[in-house]
Amino acid sequence: MGLRSSQPQLYPGDIVEFPRNKHISHFGVYYGERDGVPYVAHLTSRDSEARLLLFGRALKSAVKVEPVDLPEIDEAVGKACTYDILFHNCEHQATLFRYGLKKSVQIEKIYGRIYPTWKDLFETKKL
Template identity: 30%
Template structure:
């Protein structure tokens, strides 16, 4: 079932809502997308998001086959802040990657980085940034709470009221 605009145009970014993450593909026309996928994944939960994956493959497949039963939408999310490259260049560059094995890192070089690099000339992944900064924020919060507890004990003369 599709969500959002149902008529993708060549060069559009396609966001696919998987159960635990978003998978990204680039629409190239005639119902096809180009995307980075972890071929070794044995389940949809691991495909293109496997933390242990270090290599992935660039494939051209029908959008309906990549989406399966998941929701999707056209999401050219950076068009307001970045100028998309010319569509012919986006498609030409994307097609050069088909069938190639690429390095893959869920936080630094994932499917979202791949398609935003093609569309805008710079790879960006908001979901990776959220994972990194969200994890860093949680770690910082824990460290601050620990430091406050130590400070409280030190200020109370080493006597805890617990």
């Protein structure tokens, strides 16, 4: 049984998670195959320049949902966009494409841990 046959079947629109370490993962949306190579659309940021990119070799799907058409990805690939670790990161972008709603469970968990400690700062500074 090879690596390809041991992986779950991906469908266009699946949110794909790439664990980076114990606390953080990178997210994208499975786009489909081109010439037999699976592609994922993901938001990346380098030197303050954020862009939506397509890259190949998607291997792990953490969230399974029904396939969807994603014309927004075609329109957005390569265009500059806003990247903000707290309010518009790769997970926000993936859920926005898939569900039409920005959501980052990772950031919600972090916020839930720091809010009790920084409550006064959040309330006075409106962070």
